[in-house]
Amino acid sequence: MAGGAFATLSELRAELAARRVGAVELAQACLDRIAAQAHLNAFVSTCPERALARAEAADRRIAKEGQTALVGLPFAHKDIFCVQGLPTTCASNMLADFVAPYDATVAARMDAAGAVLVGKTNMDEFAMGSSSETGHLGSVRNPWDTGRVAGGSSGGSAAAVAAGLVPAATGTDTGGSIRQPAAFCGVSGLKPTYGRVSRYGMIAFASSLDQGGPMARTAEDLRLLLACMEGRDPRDSTSADVPPTAAEATPRPLRIGIPGEYWDALGTDMGTALDAARRGIEGLGHNLAAVSLPHTRAAVAAYYVISSAEASTNLSRYDGVRYGHRASAPKDLEDLYRRSRSEGFGDEVKRRILTGAYTLSVGYYDAYYQKAQRVRRLIRQDFLDAFASVDAILAPVTPTPAFELDAMQADPTDMYRQDAFTVPASLAGLPALSVPCGQIGGLPVGMQLIGPHFAEDRLLALGEAWQRETDWHMPHPRDSRAGPEAT
Amino acid sequence: MSTEWESVIGLEVHVQLATESKIFSDAPVAAGGDPNSRACGVDLGLPGVLPVLNESALGMAVTFGLAVDGKIARECRFDRKNYFYPDLPKGYQISQLAEPVVSGGHLDIDLGDGRSRRIHLTRAHLEEDAGKSVHDAYAGLSGIDLNRAGTPLLEVVSEPELRSPHEAAQYFRALHSLVRALGISDGNLNEGSMRCDANVSIRPKGRKELGERTEIKNINSFRFVERALAFEIERQIGAVEAGGEVVRETRLYDAERDETRPMRGKETSEDYRYFPDPDLLPVVVTDAMLEQARARLPELPAAKRERYARDFALDDYACARLTGDPDLARYFEAVTATGVEPRQAANWVLGEVSAALNRDERDADDIPVPAEELGTLIARIDEGVISSTAARTLLATLWREGGDADAHIADSGLAQLNDDDELRRLAQEALQHHPDQADQYRAGKTKLLGFFVGQVMKASQGKANPRQVNELLRELLTGV
Numbered sequence: 012m013a014g015g016a017f018a019t020l021s022e023l024r025a026e027l028a029a030r031r032v033g034a035v036e037l038a039q040a041c042l043d044r045i046a047a048q049a050h051l052n053a054f055v056s057t058c059p060e061r062a063l064a065r066a067e068a069a070d071r072r073i074a075k076e077g078q079t080a081l082v083g084l085p086f087a088h089k090d091i092f093c094v095q096g097l098p099t100t101c102a103s104n105m106l107a108d109f110v111a112p113y114d115a116t117v118a119a120r121m122d123a124a125g126a127v128l129v130g131k132t133n134m135d136e137f138a139m140g141s142s143s144e145t146g147h148l149g150s151v152r153n154p155w156d157t158g159r160v161a162g163g164s165s166g167g168s169a170a171a172v173a174a175g176l177v178p179a180a181t182g183t184d185t186g187g188s189i190r191q192p193a194a195f196c197g198v199s200g201l202k203p204t205y206g207r208v209s210r211y212g213m214i215a216f217a218s219s220l221d222q223g224g225p226m227a228r229t230a231e232d233l234r235l236l237l238a239c240m241e242g243r244d245p246r247d248s249t250s251a252d253v254p255p256t257a258a259e260a261t262p263r264p265l266r267i268g269i270p271g272e273y274w275d276a277l278g279t280d281m282g283t284a285l286d287a288a289r290r291g292i293e294g295l296g297h298n299l300a301a302v303s304l305p306h307t308r309a310a311v312a313a314y315y316v317i318s319s320a321e322a323s324t325n326l327s328r329y330d331g332v333r334y335g336h337r338a339s340a341p342k343d344l345e346d347l348y349r350r351s352r353s354e355g356f357g358d359e360v361k362r363r364i365l366t367g368a369y370t371l372s373v374g375y376y377d378a379y380y381q382k383a384q385r386v387r388r389l390i391r392q393d394f395l396d397a398f399a400s401v402d403a404i405l406a407p408v409t410p411t412p413a414f415e416l417d418a419m420q421a422d423p424t425d426m427y428r429q430d431a432f433t434v435p436a437s438l439a440g441l442p443a444l445s446v447p448c449g450q451i452g453g454l455p456v457g458m459q460l461i462g463p464h465f466a467e468d469r470l471l472a473l474g475e476a477w478q479r480e481t482d483w484h485m486p487h488p489r490d491s492r493a494g495p496e497a498t
Numbered sequence: 499m500s501t502e503w504e505s506v507i508g509l510e511v512h513v514q515l516a517t518e519s520k521i522f523s524d525a526p527v528a529a530g531g532d533p534n535s536r537a538c539g540v541d542l543g544l545p546g547v548l549p550v551l552n553e554s555a556l557g558m559a560v561t562f563g564l565a566v567d568g569k570i571a572r573e574c575r576f577d578r579k580n581y582f583y584p585d586l587p588k589g590y591q592i593s594q595l596a597e598p599v600v601s602g603g604h605l606d607i608d609l610g611d612g613r614s615r616r617i618h619l620t621r622a623h624l625e626e627d628a629g630k631s632v633h634d635a636y637a638g639l640s641g642i643d644l645n646r647a648g649t650p651l652l653e654v655v656s657e658p659e660l661r662s663p664h665e666a667a668q669y670f671r672a673l674h675s676l677v678r679a680l681g682i683s684d685g686n687l688n689e690g691s692m693r694c695d696a697n698v699s700i701r702p703k704g705r706k707e708l709g710e711r712t713e714i715k716n717i718n719s720f721r722f723v724e725r726a727l728a729f730e731i732e733r734q735i736g737a738v739e740a741g742g743e744v745v746r747e748t749r750l751y752d753a754e755r756d757e758t759r760p761m762r763g764k765e766t767s768e769d770y771r772y773f774p775d776p777d778l779l780p781v782v783v784t785d786a787m788l789e790q791a792r793a794r795l796p797e798l799p800a801a802k803r804e805r806y807a808r809d810f811a812l813d814d815y816a817c818a819r820l821t822g823d824p825d826l827a828r829y830f831e832a833v834t835a836t837g838v839e840p841r842q843a844a845n846w847v848l849g850e851v852s853a854a855l856n857r858d859e860r861d862a863d864d865i866p867v868p869a870e871e872l873g874t875l876i877a878r879i880d881e882g883v884i885s886s887t888a889a890r891t892l893l894a895t896l897w898r899e900g901g902d903a904d905a906h907i908a909d910s911g912l913a914q915l916n917d918d919d920e921l922r923r924l925a926q927e928a929l930q931h932h933p934d935q936a937d938q939y940r941a942g943k944t945k946l947l948g949f950f951v952g953q954v955m956k957a958s959q960g961k962a963n964p965r966q967v968n969e970l971l972r973e974l975l976t977g978v
Contacts, residue, residue: 093546099546101545109545111545113544215545245550248549249777249778324578324580324589327582327588327589327590328543328545328587328589329545332584332642333542344584348582368771371772373769376771380773
């Protein structure tokens, strides 16, 4: 790519502003790299005609007004955001042929900001997963090691940014789906506060947890993207009416909480990497303090009960009646429902629907759903208590670096436990930033900064300061070739 | 030997609220239209769409709650009711289970004999309507029309306090009057703006425990409520007296055959897996909203009835009929405002005017004769200018052709004959033609006065002033 495949948005803005490169050139370079690295399976679809037309418009806009906002910058949407006229599949057979007839609010805002959409990224089916292995088009490969997963569910977006296919992408995070793949692929990702970014047009998995957010190479770029994505949306009752995130950070010494429940759970390698990060943060002039989040242990269970319950009814609309996969020649209505859904959904999605329907059933509702809601309130309270004495919390993102493909397929709960460090902030609705902080055996490792509600600005300032002093966000994988394992 | 049975009835009435747009989308609420032309992405349940509460639906529910003296939830929550059906696009209906917008309250019903009864309400909650399946448009296929999907409904649930089909029908009527008076529904029964499900069971009179109940679905008229329940109660009594039992089931009322039948398919106890809809945050009903709704509350039918009885000295029947329909009440008040005697005005509005409305299948907001013109007609009767019979004819003319009452009186030649000399001449003629009857009258058969009045009226082609004729005849018969 002109300006380098691994240039940041900020660098590209300067290039565009100085007319050293054009938007069309950038978009075409992305499309070329996506094609060249197709074996990563990071994309579900590309939209070259739309991209080049929008890029031409962006070039005219830059010629007239100079470069502002995201004008002319190429990016990708996770294939969970509806974009009018483009296929929106959620990596599911159920929506394999679905063309969205309207724009998600985030899609409309990115368009309005002048960003140039080049394609839509692969993911776990309906965002249910932590490895991007469950999509109907197969697994996303980790660019650092194509025998490993990219993480999930926004694995396609993470891999695309990491491999230099696009400088930025959108993701969604329900229980870690931005933060974990960002960590596995060595890029930066922000899960905003629940309500910061509109969910309208973002295909629902678990409505009380889903939150769209940006993925890019640096925290600085995340800030730029968030400014375009965020804001109150009258079409989403749960979107918050809060002041926008500041355009620039004002760094100051912060009190950073270290939660024992997270750190004590780390293995040796990860512990070593995170300890280094902790010392690095301290070295930036911040004060560390131990905090306790006592209900952390119950978070994964509560998360899977609540998210599956919501998913079970959110996915009821895929019934083969109005759109999406419909079984051929159904005998009757029952047969239409049964076969359309059996054929349309993959195993993990079915597992969640069944689990969720079970936990909402008469006789089980109190024992599961209600209890999980109580745990959720306790976890939220843990954080609120901690934030009485600290400004942000430093935590790991994942228990290990990227694991091998198929490694977690035998027992789904092994996969669920991968989310132990990310789901608590999700349950509490808190913003959390994932930035690279080291490597283990040539694989990236991330750290997580969790802040109080709507304190994105503070987290991004921390990330920006970290990335000024360290270069863990700089290394990038060498271009890989399709190997025998890539099928 | 034979047990005396008592029926226990509770009604669930779905009232379609008169909002401009749907309860969770901005698509318009309107009857008709090409299939799916009034359904937006939210109504179609597209991937990614979200519901946003239409606050005017909430406002109407609050208004209803205040009118029935119910408790208004200060935080309004919505739940998902999960089930699959082709006309239910999301696979769940957004409704309210745990925290309905209105709890409790009551409605007074008119028992028809001057007595009234207070019926308590369990709750009233907001929910969205489903679409419609169309089974006859395509061979071998069913169509789905989602125009109605998302239409706001207020489901009003009564306590099982109704004791007869008549009481149930009166309750339905009272509710109909109330929602129309409040302006929160058009109450159009033919278009399904009010649909009623009736739960009914029987028990030996005096027993406390309830019998097994059946539910009759989707009844859309006052008459059908009464008939469906009458049939169902008879059926239940018949079954039990024959040694059988009542099975809990959902039944449909077939108006053509005047019977209830079990709905197709085996009855399974369905688990709707209700849970709070995470797409909708609780909506707070503020003090300001309550105050605003209270201030906008119109005079309610019950208060209006009291006022009509007190200020207009109308009987119970007239009060009930007039206040049962806000438009009719408005018309009646406009007629009395012209200065005519209220009881006379009520007679005309409930008599001739209502009959003509029924005949033409018009609503009371669409009476073609302005209230001022009817007032003029009534005044002219009082003044003796026209007879009541002539007034009826003239009203029919006004109804058909419009125009000015006095002009019609002049044109029609129906102005009353008040000329004393002319009337005296006609009266004397009548006596001369019927000397026998005159003698019988004088011998004490005073009932014959009516016979002579009739003769005079006939001779005058109905134009003679009956009061004057009466006086003249009496004078001529006794005074001579």
